[in-house]
Amino acid sequence: MREEGWSVVSRIVIIGGGPGGYEAALVAAQLDADVTLVEADGPGGACVLTDCVPSKTFIASSEIMTGYRHNERFGIRSAGLDGVTVDAVAVNDRVKRLALAQSADIQAKLVKAGVDVVHGRARMGEDTLGHTHQVLITPHGGQTYAVEATTVLLATGATPRVLATARPDGDRILDWRQLYDLTELPSHLIVIGSGVTGAEFASAYLAMGVRVTLVSSRERVMPHEDADAAMAIERVFRERGMTILSQARGKSVENTGSGVRVTLGDDRVIEGSHALIAVGAVPNTADLSLAEYGVQVGDGGYVTVDRVSRTNVPGIYAAGDCTGVLPLASVAAMQGRIAIWHAMGEAVAPLRLRTVSANVFTDPELATVGVSQNDVDAGRVPARQVMLPLTGNARAKMADLHDGFVKLFCRPATGQIVGGVVVAPKASELILPITMAIENNLTVDQLAHTITIYPSLSGSIAEAARQLMQHELQ
Ligand SMILES: Cc1cc2nc3c(=O)[nH]c(=O)nc-3n(C[C@H](O)[C@H](O)[C@H](O)COP(=O)(O)OP(=O)(O)OC[C@H]3O[C@@H](n4cnc5c(N)ncnc54)[C@H](O)[C@@H]3O)c2cc1C
Numbered sequence: 001m002r003e004e005g006w007s008v009v010s011r012i013v014i015i016g017g018g019p020g021g022y023e024a025a026l027v028a029a030q031l032d033a034d035v036t037l038v039e040a041d042g043p044g045g046a047c048v049l050t051d052c053v054p055s056k057t058f059i060a061s062s063e064i065m066t067g068y069r070h071n072e073r074f075g076i077r078s079a080g081l082d083g084v085t086v087d088a089v090a091v092n093d094r095v096k097r098l099a100l101a102q103s104a105d106i107q108a109k110l111v112k113a114g115v116d117v118v119h120g121r122a123r124m125g126e127d128t129l130g131h132t133h134q135v136l137i138t139p140h141g142g143q144t145y146a147v148e149a150t151t152v153l154l155a156t157g158a159t160p161r162v163l164a165t166a167r168p169d170g171d172r173i174l175d176w177r178q179l180y181d182l183t184e185l186p187s188h189l190i191v192i193g194s195g196v197t198g199a200e201f202a203s204a205y206l207a208m209g210v211r212v213t214l215v216s217s218r219e220r221v222m223p224h225e226d227a228d229a230a231m232a233i234e235r236v237f238r239e240r241g242m243t244i245l246s247q248a249r250g251k252s253v254e255n256t257g258s259g260v261r262v263t264l265g266d267d268r269v270i271e272g273s274h275a276l277i278a279v280g281a282v283p284n285t286a287d288l289s290l291a292e293y294g295v296q297v298g299d300g301g302y303v304t305v306d307r308v309s310r311t312n313v314p315g316i317y318a319a320g321d322c323t324g325v326l327p328l329a330s331v332a333a334m335q336g337r338i339a340i341w342h343a344m345g346e347a348v349a350p351l352r353l354r355t356v357s358a359n360v361f362t363d364p365e366l367a368t369v370g371v372s373q374n375d376v377d378a379g380r381v382p383a384r385q386v387m388l389p390l391t392g393n394a395r396a397k398m399a400d401l402h403d404g405f406v407k408l409f410c411r412p413a414t415g416q417i418v419g420g421v422v423v424a425p426k427a428s429e430l431i432l433p434i435t436m437a438i439e440n441n442l443t444v445d446q447l448a449h450t451i452t453i454y455p456s457l458s459g460s461i462a463e464a465a466r467q468l469m470q471h472e473l474q
């Protein structure tokens with residue numbers, strides 16, 4: 001804590017107003033720095049305007065449809081899904097309205113904190129080899145001017161990767177940022193790419209009643225996620241009628257005027273009404289004059305940073321998706337805060353990825369934290385583990401949940417919890433106790449002694465811990 005009356009004035013320029021940039025700006029303002037944030041599209045960045053927030057809002061609408069689909073099983077009779085229609089314009093308007101409102105909230109917060117928010121673009125200027133860095137700022141509709149900054153934070157995010165033979169046209173061939181301009185639901189959506197983005201949209205459109213074909217380049221969907229979890233979710237997708245083409249690559253997509261024709265790597269052709277291209281993202285680092293300034297950029301154009309967000313050039317930091325460290329909003333925000341704390345001489349702990357929890361918002365959801373099955377199987381981390389299906393859980397039975405499980409990993413000798421996976425509705429809310437256990441070095445014994453609500457899905461987390469205790473005694 002600083003003593004009363006102590007203040008620092010420091011010219012900080014932040015390029016990019018997503019979570020990496022705006023959270024950093026708030027920390028800088030709190031520390032009395034003179035801070036300018038330059039954002040091309042709107043406060044909140046792509047996270048709030050086009051990526052994370054809109055997709056989760058769309059998924060919230062799809063969950064309402066899922067509720068209608070299951071009501072008969074609970075003895076609730078309605079006209080069934082026949083009487084339920086999706087007003088695509090209303091759904092998408094809501095998505096865009098909430099995104100803009102969130103962006104406006106962030107703008108207000110930044111202004112109130114004293115951040116100078118510039119709507120425009122910025123890049124590095126001339127390297128004068130002095131103690132400050134020149135940043136060139138071009139406000140929308142204005143003249144370019146230069147600012148000398150003691151600290152620069154690059155937080156420019158990433159953009160959907162484009163396949164040259166399947167360029168999004170905003171009409172029938174779409175990237176995930178163009179989906180919300182559709183005025184009708186697709187009749188048959190072909191999703192190319194089964195990473196987290198592809199899986200989330202495939203799941204949400206399927207729930208909306210859309211016919212979905214998922215083109216998956218690997219043997220299973222979400223190849224970077226826990227294999228048991230990804231296979232459980234793939235099984236649910238198939239049971240609900242999704243067509244999944246495994247080990248298939250989208251080679252080209254053609255807009256035929258009335259639909260799309262997708263040619264796969266093995267020259268098979270599939271037809272649908274629309275195609276969603278979800279084949280990853282590329283960092284927004286090409287237009288920042290980084291090479292001229294000597295800022296090191298690694299494979300794929302990601303800015304190279306250390307665990308306190310420093311680039312190789314003193315005074316220049318980077319945070320978020322432009323660094324490729326772990327493309328999550330939560331990680332971007334922490335990298336940004338760490339950069340400012342470090343730059344302003346505050347006590348700062350280097351970024352720790354060990355306790356970052358992540359969630360895939362499919363139905364059911366998939367949440368993970370800590371060491372993974374791959375780490376254990378490859379012998380990188382010695383661990384004991386248990387995988388407990390939710391089918392035995394009383395609350396799951398009441399809610400008619402058949403798919404899902406809790407998996408826990410702990411140290412063999414001490415029982416210290418080191419990782420976990422939850423596949424369940426709202427797994428994003430259920431992963432927290434495991435995250436807290438890892439963060440605080442708790443053991444399965446301590447977790448098992450925690451009294452949980454009965455009946456509750458979280459009861460299965462304590463139950464999994466109990467099973468690992470029993471295992472220890474054998
Ligand atoms: C479909 C989708 C869903 C996602 N869902 C989740 C989720 O549920 N949870 C989660 O944690 N993460 C999610 N993510 C990831 C998350 O959106 C990103 O990790 C996060 O946006 C990264 O924040 P950032 O600050 O690095 O960049 P961004 O949010 O991309 O913001 C960067 C901003 O910088 C601006 N910019 C770029 N260049 C310049 C320049 N030269 N001058 C001025 N401004 C510039 C850009 O216009 C952009 O607005 C999702 C991603 C996608 C694609």
Ligand SMILES: NC(=O)c1ccc[n+]([C@@H]2O[C@H](COP(=O)([O-])OP(=O)(O)OC[C@H]3O[C@@H](n4cnc5c(N)ncnc54)[C@H](O)[C@@H]3O)[C@@H](O)[C@H]2O)c1
Binds near residue numbers: 200279327
């Ligand atoms: N809920 C969340 O937190 C959330 C949601 C979406 C994205 N994200 C973040 O964004 C990151 C990137 O995810 P993503 O899914 O956008 O990208 P990704 O790179 O993880 O997945 C893209 C997939 O497309 C495949 N692919 C590439 N070319 C293809 C082709 N021609 N045909 C078929 N498949 C092809 C790749 O093999 C890969 O599996 C994630 O790791 C995650 O951190 C997070």
